[in-house]
Amino acid sequence: MTADPPAKDAVPAPADPPVLCLESVRKTYGGSLVLRNITLDVPAHTVTALIGASGSGKSTLLRCVNLLEEVDDGAILLDGAEITDPRADQDAVRRRIGVVFQSYNLFPHMTVLDNITLSPRRVHKVPRAEAEERARELLGRLGLADRAGEYPDRLSGGQQQRVAILRAVATRPRLLLLDEVTAALDPELVGEVLAVVRDLKEQGMTMVIATHEMAFAREVADQVCFLDGGVVLERGTAAEVFGAPRESRTQDFLRRITAAGRL
Amino acid sequence: MTVRDDPAPPDLYQPSARRIERERFRRARTRRAGLLATGSTLATAAVLVALVVSSPGWSRTRETFFNWHYARKSLPDVLHGLWLNVQLMVVCGAIVLVAGLLVAVVRTLRGPVFFPLRALATAYVDFFRGLPLIICLLAVVFGVPALRLNGVPNDPVVLGGFALCLTYTAYVAEVFRAGIETVHPSQRAAARSLGLTSAQTMRYVVLPQAVRRVVPPLLNDLVSLQKDTGLVSIGGAVDAVAAAQIVASRSFNYTPYVIAGVIFVALTIPMTRLTDWVTARMNRRQSQGGTV
Numbered sequence: 001m002t003a004d005p006p007a008k009d010a011v012p013a014p015a016d017p018p019v020l021c022l023e024s025v026r027k028t029y030g031g032s033l034v035l036r037n038i039t040l041d042v043p044a045h046t047v048t049a050l051i052g053a054s055g056s057g058k059s060t061l062l063r064c065v066n067l068l069e070e071v072d073d074g075a076i077l078l079d080g081a082e083i084t085d086p087r088a089d090q091d092a093v094r095r096r097i098g099v100v101f102q103s104y105n106l107f108p109h110m111t112v113l114d115n116i117t118l119s120p121r122r123v124h125k126v127p128r129a130e131a132e133e134r135a136r137e138l139l140g141r142l143g144l145a146d147r148a149g150e151y152p153d154r155l156s157g158g159q160q161q162r163v164a165i166l167r168a169v170a171t172r173p174r175l176l177l178l179d180e181v182t183a184a185l186d187p188e189l190v191g192e193v194l195a196v197v198r199d200l201k202e203q204g205m206t207m208v209i210a211t212h213e214m215a216f217a218r219e220v221a222d223q224v225c226f227l228d229g230g231v232v233l234e235r236g237t238a239a240e241v242f243g244a245p246r247e248s249r250t251q252d253f254l255r256r257i258t259a260a261g262r263l
Numbered sequence: 264m265t266v267r268d269d270p271a272p273p274d275l276y277q278p279s280a281r282r283i284e285r286e287r288f289r290r291a292r293t294r295r296a297g298l299l300a301t302g303s304t305l306a307t308a309a310v311l312v313a314l315v316v317s318s319p320g321w322s323r324t325r326e327t328f329f330n331w332h333y334a335r336k337s338l339p340d341v342l343h344g345l346w347l348n349v350q351l352m353v354v355c356g357a358i359v360l361v362a363g364l365l366v367a368v369v370r371t372l373r374g375p376v377f378f379p380l381r382a383l384a385t386a387y388v389d390f391f392r393g394l395p396l397i398i399c400l401l402a403v404v405f406g407v408p409a410l411r412l413n414g415v416p417n418d419p420v421v422l423g424g425f426a427l428c429l430t431y432t433a434y435v436a437e438v439f440r441a442g443i444e445t446v447h448p449s450q451r452a453a454a455r456s457l458g459l460t461s462a463q464t465m466r467y468v469v470l471p472q473a474v475r476r477v478v479p480p481l482l483n484d485l486v487s488l489q490k491d492t493g494l495v496s497i498g499g500a501v502d503a504v505a506a507a508q509i510v511a512s513r514s515f516n517y518t519p520y521v522i523a524g525v526i527f528v529a530l531t532i533p534m535t536r537l538t539d540w541v542t543a544r545m546n547r548r549q550s551q552g553g554t555v
Contacts, residue, residue, distance in 0.1 A: 026276070036276075073282040086289050 017080035018043045019175050019206045020065065025074035026230075027060055034060045036230030038074070042175070042223075045204040049217035049238070052227035053253060058210035059102075061227070062177045065208070066099050079174065095123060098168030102180040104160045106152035106167070112139070113148040116167045124171055131170075138166045142196060158189030165196050169205070176200065178209040182216075214257055218242050226250045330518040337510040337519035344506035345526060347420065351492040351502075355427045356485055362428065363435030368465065370440055384436070391433035396491060400426040404498035419498030427495070431488050438480045442473035475545055482538045486531045493527070503527070 020042040027035040034057045042048045050058040063069040065076055067083065067090050076084045083093045106115050116135040120126040126134075139145050142162050152160050161181055168176060178197065182190040194216050200207065201220050211217050217224060217238065224241040226234040226249075234241055234250045245251045315321060369377075369384040391399070403426040408417040416422065446469045454464040496505035503526065507519035 024279070073276075073279050075281060084285075086285055086292065 016044060017077070019079060020208065021077040021080075022061075022065075023075045023077070025061070025064060025076060026072045027057075027064055027069060028072055029060075033230055035064070035071075038227075038230070038232055040225060040232055040235070042206060042208055044206050046222040047201050047207045047209060047220050048223045048225060049221035050208065050210045050225050050227055051212075051214065051217060051241075051253075056227040057230055058227055059179050062099070062179050062208065062210055065175075066097050066177060067093055095171065096174040098171065098173035098176040100161070100164050100168050100176070100178045100181050102183050104152070104157075104164045104184075106160055106164055108151065108153055111149050111151055112144070112155070112163050115152065115163060116170050119167070119171050135166070135170060138170065139163075142166070156189060157185045158192045161185060161189075161193045162196050165193070165200075169200065174206065176205050176207045178207060178211070180210055180212065182211070182213055212257075214242070214254070226253065228253070326516075328517050328521050330516050333510065333514060333516045333518040334522055337507060337522055340506040340510060341503045341519060341523050341526065344501055344503040345523075347495075347500060347502040348489070348492040348504075348527075349530075351420065351424050351427070351495065352485075352489045355424050355431065355492070356488060358428050359431040359435050359484075359488065360481075362432040364439050364470075366432060366436035367439035367443060368470075370436070371443055371465075373461070388433045388436050391430050392437065394430065396426070396430045396494065397497075399430050400494055400497060402426075403429070404495075420495060420500045423495030423498050423500060427488060427491060431484060431491075434484050434487075435481065438477050438484060439473065441480075442477035443469055445476055446472045475542075478538055478542055482535065486534065489531060490527060493523075 018041040020040075022038050022040040025035055025038040026033075038057075038061060040048070050061060052058055060069065064071050064084075071084050074084070075082050078093060078096065082088065083090075106112075107118070110118065113132060113135055116138065117126075117128070117131040120131040120134070121128055136145060136148060139148055144159060144162065147155060147159065147163075152163065155163065161184075165178075165181070181197070182193050185193060190213070194213065197207070197209070197216075198220055209217070209221070219238075221238045224236060224238050225232045226241060226245075226247070228247075228249050234245060234247045241250065242254065245254060366384050366388065369380050370388070372381055400423060404419050404422045407415060407422055450468055450472065451464055454468040455461070459467065493502060493504040496502050496508070499505075501509075503523045507523040510519040511517055
């Protein structure tokens with residue numbers, strides 16, 4: 001999706017710090033404990049899928065990474081720098097992270113083009129002509145070129161979500177967070193959104209994906225994390241976690257998902 | 264695969280050194296912010312006081328507007344008059360809220376049968392929203408008694424209150440209508456699809472959401488109404504303003520106006536804070552939190 005993708009075949013040197021690193025992250029809401037002790041590394045140019053039952057804290061984890069929530073304890077590091085430090089510049093951190101929400105969250109009062117160019121123009125100070133040219137190019141690649149002047153409410157859910165992804169990557173973020181991006185979509189529209197994510201992976205985008213699409217997670221994820229009870233109960237390659245889950249709770253979860261016909 | 268922790272309770276959590284340091288930093292930052300706010304407030308206040316006190320004519324101004332003797336002398340009369348303002352405000356406020364809501368609902372009625380009602384409501388709002396309150400008051404307070412109609416009161420308080428209601432109902436109706444129109448059409452669709460009638464949809468789904476959204480602007484209009492109750496004094500009613508005027512005109516000292524003004528302001532502040540609190544509580548209960 002990016003015009004100059006991070007070099008995908010450049011294997012990061014082992015000394016490279018992971019793009020994202022969570023150390024013993026804890027988060028409570030009121031009295032309820034959502035994240036007990038989350039430790040997780042996301043290396044550059046890899047895709048991490050977060051799976052787990054509803055309420056297992058997948059979304060909360062993503063909200064913490066984007067500093068939409070304040071963690072209670074532990075640390076989150078972006079490119080080796082702690083972003084949960086109260087001294088960190090939160091806006092600067094968010095400038096380097098893209099987020100796509102389950103319910104798109106496009107700005108209904110702006111055209112598709114303005115939605116995509118808002119941050120490049122206002123935050124990253126890209127000249128309007130340049131920002132729009134790039135936005136149109138991105139839209140063109142997704143076959144949405146003729147929608148640039150439309151308002152979001154006039155698009156289908158799949159189109160809206162693809163625009164939302166473009167909006168998130170238009171600033172060339174270091175890390176892209178996807179929170180159940182297909183959960184609000186009709187099954188026939190899921191494919192077009194997942195194709196975009198697949199495309200981003202091809203270009204080497206580092207992503208963390210909270211998802212219920214197990215088949216998709218299995219296909220794109222370099223690393224799968226099963227969240228349960230506020231911890232990463234099981235972590236491994238897609239083949240390990242889906243093929244031979246070790247924890248009984250992971251097995252139960254996958255069995256329920258399979259029964260529901262989602263794998 | 265990694266098992267980091269036993270997911271089952273009990274939670275043997277101990278705050279880490281990092282958390283303790285972070286919290287210490289946040290506390291220190293809050294303290295610094297507080298000190299800074301206090302310092303800058305004191306400095307600003309000092310500059311303002313110095314400017315005011317050193318300005319030419321300050322002693323005369325103080326004598327004319329902030330005279331302790333006249334303040335004490337006028338306070339009982341002003342307070343006595345204020346009771347009338349409070350009564351007017353409560354009674355007119357209640358009438359205005361009900362009538363305004365009614366007019367707003369009438370304006371949103373659909374269907375050709377209701378066209379005349381809708382047109383009347385629209386005409387009423389257009390007219391009274393644009394009409395200066397003082398003209399409305401003069402016309403009602405002095406014009407209506409001149410008609411010598413049977414059964415119509417001549418009391419300037421009643422007539423003045425009526426004029427206030429006429430004007431403010433128009434304002435408040437518009438506020439309610441704006442609130443009704445911000446409720447997303449999908450809410451109406453959901454309610455109608457549950458079999459609720461148009462009226463039930465309005466009553467149980469649309470209005471509760473609309474009213475919540477317009478509480479702040481409604482309060483704005485109520486505060487404005489409270490102030491404008493002072494205008495009924497033009498018809499001869501002795502309210503707080505009129506009481507202050509009586510003392511002021513006898514002594515050529517304007518302290519009583521300041522007293523009356525301060526009391527009006529003091530009345531509105533608790534109401535504003537209460538509404539802010541209610542609104543904040545509603546928002547907390549309906550939405551998830553976050554740091555942005």
